[in-house]
Amino acid sequence: MTFKKTSQKALGTLALSLLMVLPAFALDLGEAKSGGLVGETNSGYLAAVKPSAEVDKLVASINSKRKTHYQQIAKKNNISLQAVEVRAGQKAMGKTPAGEYINSGGGWKKK
Secondary structure, eight states: OHHHHHHHHHHHHHHHHHHHHGGGGGOHHHHHTTSSEEETTTSEEEEEEEOOOHHHHHHHHHHHHHHHHHHHHHHHHEEEEEHHHHHHHHHHHHHOOTEEEEEEOOOOOOO
């Protein structure tokens, strides 16, 4: 086999390997919070402290799941979605460990 064909085959294998490994490097919520990329808000939802495409995607995904859960709670207890969101925001900010970000309406601050 020629050097060119060997190089092309090696590059193809490397590219395929990288595509299989990339999902393992996806940002998770714990890393995003501890890294100061996202924080809890008083609205019951996450928000980006340091926005980027990856952070925004994570925030949208988590918030979508939270909203669905909050809607279920509101319906089950015959209360408004807003009441559930506010209570969830209070709980989430209360559980936030020191050093992570919260926003109670006055901007981001470390807890």
